[in-house]
Amino acid sequence: AATRGTVHIEELLGKLPPGTVLLSDGYAAYARFQKENEGLVHAQCWAHSRREFVKAEAHEPERVAEALRQIREFYRIEEEIQEKQLTGQAKREYRRRHTLPLVTAFFHWVEQQLQDIALLPSNLFTKALAYVHGRKGPLQVFLEDPDVPIDSNHIERQIRPIPLGRKNWLFCWTELGAEYLGIIQSLLSTCRLQGVDPYDYLVDVLQRVATHPAKDVAQ
Incomplete structure (x- = not known):
């Protein structure tokens, strides 16, 4: 496409049936497309979310290290799922039992950080917090749907x-x-x-x- 406008997503994907899962990065055009398609489930990528914190490492090294530590735990559990070769309902239950509490704690931590009045809106760490906080729902889709990966890295590798x-x-x-x-x-x-x-x-x-x-x- 000549531009990155939402219209091109509409032309390529058309009208998707309810229940379809769209996995993407954080580009806002996908969120607009999801709002215009009733029943479409929008899942987003934890690798892109992690990248936002990495950008802020020089500004808030300790707090960024804590964010990366927590996200690393999500991926550790995904490795366990692969090693155990879990699929379907077993994979869903494993994520809900092990990953869901960690994700819940992570977003609670994010909300606590956002309440720190010492963090300016221009701070890259603040922007990273706002990035994940604004995508809280889409970033948790993988916890309920075992067919949804934690990130879009498999697509990134292909392109x-x-x-x-x-x-x-x-x-x-x-x-x-x-x-x-x-x-x-x-x-x-x-x-x-x-x-x-x-x-x-x-x-x-x-x-x-x-x-x-x-x-x-x-x-």
Whole structure:
């Protein structure tokens, strides 16, 4: 998309059925999109939240260290869940039993810090506190839905080659070429997320595309 406006999210995702979970970073356009789609559940990323505190480390080292310590515990429990290979209801119950009390304590701590009148609004630590406090609901969705990850790092890893190659993408010849490149990059990332080898997929599709009926394109 040419801009980061909400309209592009609407064009890409369309009208999503109630109960759908949208996992994103803290970009405000996703929150606006969620408000316009009744029944859509918006989950947000703890890795991005953690990053906000890291930015403030030089300003409030002790308090930032405490925030990072608490968040680290959430991830420790996620590692235990992976080691135990928990899924479904068992994963949900494990999170509710072990992670929920820690998350509740963390947000209580955040609210206490925000009451400190010595913290100026311009302080990066204050901004980090406000960031997580304003996303309290979306940051807790993973506690109730076992299919929702604690962060969006699995997506970040897939799209990492795109910003790394940004200088190469300048030479797409036209804006239309850049748009098609974006479609192909999205397609390849989606293949990997679904456990499909992109090479096998492209070989199969390109061999059949010329003779496959357009009416059966969904196949």
